[in-house]
Amino acid sequence: MTVEPFREPNPALLADLTTLLGERVSTAAAVREQHGRDESYHQPFPPDVVVFPESTEEVAEVVRICAAHGAPIIPFGTGTSLEGHVAALSGGVCIDLMRLDKVLAVNVDDMDVTVQAGVTRKRLNDYIRDTGLFFPIDPGADASLGGMAATRASGTNAVRYGTMRENVLALTVVLADGRVIRTSRRARKSSAGYDLTRLFVGSEGTLGVITEVTLRLYGIPEAISSAVCPFPSLEDAVNTVIATIQMGVPVARIELLDDVTMSAVNRYAKFDYPERPTLFFEFHGTDKGVAEQAELVQHIAADFGGTEFLWATRPEDRSRLWQARHDALYASLALRPGAKAWTTDVCVPISRLTECISETKRDVAALPFPSAMVGHVGDGNFHTVLLIDPENAAEIELAKDIGDRIVERALAMDGTCSGEHGVGYGKMDFLPLEHGEAAIDVMRAVKKALDPDNLMNPGKMVRV
């Protein structure tokens, strides 16, 4: 994997940034290198300079300086994105937002919170623990909430609580000209104007820089119960999920691990699970409610050959039970030491999920490297983890071909090329296939209207 050589930043730009931020401006090679890469296989591109503002006003001033010098602007949180979102494809200024780290307002009665963009989801949940409230969205990584909003993140409990789309109430955004807007009030609903909140959620820094996020919170459930159950086949597992959702069981998480992944976690963490397609469940509610959900789901699963339930209710037991799910990525990587994960991320209508996964498993069975599969199956979303040698061009080519085939299959099933990992520069070329040229023209028109000089994270999302 190549890394682009460093460029020298424009001295006048650097001078203006230094006047504003002093030592919170860096051109150190290590800092630039770190800020040009995410956790994916995509080629990193270091920015020319990295700045560390501490307030919305400082971000706005940075944007104004960049606009004056025609320098690209790339927002950066924890660097845990997966489609090359933070790569400085044309150089420019990376705005590291992690020093915007304040929880600004917790409104317990309204069950909402306003944070600066650099607060991570775990820090938020630690901060509000005593209120009896929590923020549910869990993409795996302890990502910044600004980054999660910018990429429309979701994860394991979107099936119950929704994605960032449903859980962001309002944003503070610095526009391309340095002006600052608030996209919405704190009211739970509104029909007053275009939905700017949803326009910026998932816009990946291409329309503006998110500096504050107002989020919905939820009451910590009185009871939480977890379960694991293996199934005779993928189809049986997925049919259990479909029936569970149709029955209206408000399951909080419902995750599928395939036989390969179960075998991998057994080896990785000395588990002794049956090496069959397995569902991981989590139920939230009252004591009685959780008991009823558990009973219903066992009843449904039994119809599909799922009878070997393991249950846990105490926090430490639940953690142990879910450990296999949390270990899935590292366990899969351990299947092939030195391998890198090339992760696909399609999402289809749940009625097509069995077919989509089964055909995909037939595809990957023919590959010369191992692959594992995990799914947020309640949403129809699954990841194929291709374990490639990152130095082997032929394997990269094969992974790319398989990734393309998986996307084409999902699109043919009325699905999406990206369930939760976003577009960045990695998925950009799939968007016209998914949405059609006219819809891409609409996206491009919006981009041009809000960022006429194409300085906001250029080269991502849509080609201008």
Next chain:
Amino acid sequence: MTVEPFREPNPALLADLTTLLGERVSTAAAVREQHGRDESYHQPFPPDVVVFPESTEEVAEVVRICAAHGAPIIPFGTGTSLEGHVAALSGGVCIDLMRLDKVLAVNVDDMDVTVQAGVTRKRLNDYIRDTGLFFPIDPGADASLGGMAATRASGTNAVRYGTMRENVLALTVVLADGRVIRTSRRARKSSAGYDLTRLFVGSEGTLGVITEVTLRLYGIPEAISSAVCPFPSLEDAVNTVIATIQMGVPVARIELLDDVTMSAVNRYAKFDYPERPTLFFEFHGTDKGVAEQAELVQHIAADFGGTEFLWATRPEDRSRLWQARHDALYASLALRPGAKAWTTDVCVPISRLTECISETKRDVAALPFPSAMVGHVGDGNFHTVLLIDPENAAEIELAKDIGDRIVERALAMDGTCSGEHGVGYGKMDFLPLEHGEAAIDVMRAVKKALDPDNLMNPGKMVRV
């Protein structure tokens, strides 16, 4: 109330439309008059011509003809909007979408449905009854689903099921140049591109014409239970709501009627309710779940003096119990024969709701005409119904002043000027107060980018 005189449509435009649609083009005075008015107090403006296309392709062709002649385009559903959305302020062509009346695809396993824009919510629910699924959003009127999407409608059970924002999965939209886009695939979630679905939901025909809507459906609950309970004060009622939601009780509806409205419904329908602030509840779930919700809510209400619960579970009994809520508008109108309802629609964070309602009730107590209040209090949304003489200019002026005060109060409490009635031309001037000029500039930039000639429902939402 004045009505604008009819204009003669451009003969060349009329000829082109007639070539396309034959007798499905009307310039009859009664048809034009009906299509220029909604159910509000806002002045109607008849369009020059009304067309009745029967497919997306015909709508696209109509839009292309209008674009060629520079004629404004106003989409029309059931005409039940409340902020002058359908008024042809600059004349032009009204597109009546009610002949796009097909249910196109019911996907039971995926719990979604695709309908043409003219299908109403009641027709949809009749159509899908045998599937065990239903569509919950209920704005009161039997509105078209295209219109509900276009205005981001909600209503009594948004507290549990969300608004049209959360329940539209995808839209088919005719753009200003006549091209047709699909905003999203049917996958439950996606992070692939700007959220065009949410951009068009609530855009009120100003960015394009919605011709098809894909909606989330829900399982018809195994059990439904309804209850009514009076409270000593507004504050007690609202505090009961706050505690109910914080406890995570998944109440399906929770509606507040004030003392005036309770008195009005008693008179109107010979009820015998205590004339005090009263909450109307509906619970959805399993038998056990509904019983537990009911128990929890009674426990909470008792802490706030709410002890006189009336319960109903059989459908006819539930209908009877909720009749008072459904009658609220007509019962209020009957307080003053000949009066017209001037309805406000603010929504505030729920922690401010008691204060907002109490101050509003003090305001209206001084008025020379009666007013009633109903609230979707789970969302922080309430309506003050001012019963004015529509011929009395002084009363209209007073109502306008009070409406302005209510909006200003809601905005000062971080609320919105429009919880669910939209903007149209009635609320347009409040948007800069709510969102700030820079955010309005963003909306205007989006409008100009998608509708450069300002032909899509001009004069609504934002001034161009």
